[in-house]
Amino acid sequence: MPRARRTARLTTILLGATLLGTMAAPIARAGEISAVDVVTPNPAPEANHTFNIAARPLSNVQDTGGTLTFYLDGSVTPEDGCSALDPGAWGNYAYCAVGTLLDAGFHTVKVEYTGTALIDPSSREVEFTVAPDVVHATAFQQYLTFYPVKDGYRDKVIISGERQEPSTATVRIYAPSGSLIKQVGFADASTPFAYAWDGRNAAGAVRAEGKYKITVTFIDAFDNSLTAVGFVTLSRKKLIWHTKTIERTGKSADDGGGHFGGAYVFADKSYIKIIPNGGDGQAAWDFTIPSAVAYDSLVFKAYAKHQRSTGDTTSVGLFDFTSGCSLGLPAPDTTCFGGLHPLGNASGTTAWFRSASVLSGFRYGRLVTGVVYGTKKVTYVYKVQLVVKYATLGY
Numbered sequence: 001m002p003r004a005r006r007t008a009r010l011t012t013i014l015l016g017a018t019l020l021g022t023m024a025a026p027i028a029r030a031g032e033i034s035a036v037d038v039v040t041p042n043p044a045p046e047a048n049h050t051f052n053i054a055a056r057p058l059s060n061v062q063d064t065g066g067t068l069t070f071y072l073d074g075s076v077t078p079e080d081g082c083s084a085l086d087p088g089a090w091g092n093y094a095y096c097a098v099g100t101l102l103d104a105g106f107h108t109v110k111v112e113y114t115g116t117a118l119i120d121p122s123s124r125e126v127e128f129t130v131a132p133d134v135v136h137a138t139a140f141q142q143y144l145t146f147y148p149v150k151d152g153y154r155d156k157v158i159i160s161g162e163r164q165e166p167s168t169a170t171v172r173i174y175a176p177s178g179s180l181i182k183q184v185g186f187a188d189a190s191t192p193f194a195y196a197w198d199g200r201n202a203a204g205a206v207r208a209e210g211k212y213k214i215t216v217t218f219i220d221a222f223d224n225s226l227t228a229v230g231f232v233t234l235s236r237k238k239l240i241w242h243t244k245t246i247e248r249t250g251k252s253a254d255d256g257g258g259h260f261g262g263a264y265v266f267a268d269k270s271y272i273k274i275i276p277n278g279g280d281g282q283a284a285w286d287f288t289i290p291s292a293v294a295y296d297s298l299v300f301k302a303y304a305k306h307q308r309s310t311g312d313t314t315s316v317g318l319f320d321f322t323s324g325c326s327l328g329l330p331a332p333d334t335t336c337f338g339g340l341h342p343l344g345n346a347s348g349t350t351a352w353f354r355s356a357s358v359l360s361g362f363r364y365g366r367l368v369t370g371v372v373y374g375t376k377k378v379t380y381v382y383k384v385q386l387v388v389k390y391a392t393l394g395y
């Protein structure tokens with residue numbers, strides 16, 4: 001036993017001697033200097049809206065494990081959910097989702113970095129701006145002028161809106177005198193809305209002509225308001241329908257304002273002669289129709305001579321601008337035409353042959369093209385007519 005104690009004592013003395021020697025030069029941790037990179041939103045976030053602030057540690061030594069904590073406006077309490085955020089891999093940002101609804105103006109955020117075993121702690125405070133809250137919504141008006149007299153042409157004007165955040169919307173219409181004549185409200189929502197104004201008073205009579213002011217006021221959840229202003233002219237004009245016949249010679253298909261395709265087409269005297277040498281042929285005539293606010297029917301007519309025979313598909317029609325075909329076809333293709341009607345008769349006597357009545361697909365702006373498609377025997381076209389029904393505005 002005594003021996004054992006002696007041995008123990010000796011060990012202690014020896015160990016103490018060893019420690020003394022080491023502590024003469026203690027290990028000091030040379031912590032790497034760090035900084036915090038803070039990124040605030042750009043453009044500035046809006047008041048009453050949430051946003052993110054990002055931050056990450058910077059150092060010339062890379063080490064993971066430290067965390068970042070965010071404080072707003074000098075608070076000693078970390079922003080909710082923004083305490084001890086681990087950015088993960090070195091170089092990553094940690095994101096603080098700021099849930100506090102801030103007022104417009106200057107604010108500060110301080111971000112503290114804990115550091116790691118290799119990197120010193122650090123912190124940084126930066127200033128950032130919060131912009132005023134605005135209402136995110138847009139109002140639209142369908143027309144600048146509308147015509148409430150009922151004829152199917154712009155009888156009403158639609159005033160509509162889109163809301164990117166919940167808000168109420170109120171449409172107001174003011175008479176040229178300035179008095180409020182109509183008010184329509186739409187409940188708090190972020191869905192589109194529309195109001196069709198018929199331009200009439202409570203008794204159903206069309207109101208006076210003039211320039212009416214329209215306002216659409218949006219109010220969001222924070223009582224911010226946005227008022228869009230527009231003007232619509234009320235006109236008592238209505239559609240006045242006209243019928244016009246434009247006549248050209250058959251030969252004029254060869255005058256620049258016309259087209260040939262396929263077989264041989266000869267211009268001779270005032271008529272044109274379609275010889276279906278390769279089986280078929282065609283001639284076409286361009287017409288510029290009057291400018292109008294609306295068009296109704298279009299009919300193409302040819303005063304022609306053709307003796308029909310078995311299997312004969314000779315016809316009169318119009319070029320279909322929705323067909324995808326281009327004019328001046330290398331070969332006739334009846335899929336490019338519409339309103340087709342047989343041309344010719346068994347006796348081969350001269351007569352007017354008219355296409356079916358067609359509408360908008362057969363008009364390209366004010367251009368309409370009539371076509372005669374010939375097969376079998378020769379077709380003579382002496383003159384052609386386009387009959388257009390169109391409307392202008394008047395009282």
Ligand SMILES: [Ca+2]
Nearest residue numbers: 147149153155
């Ligand atoms: Ca109308």
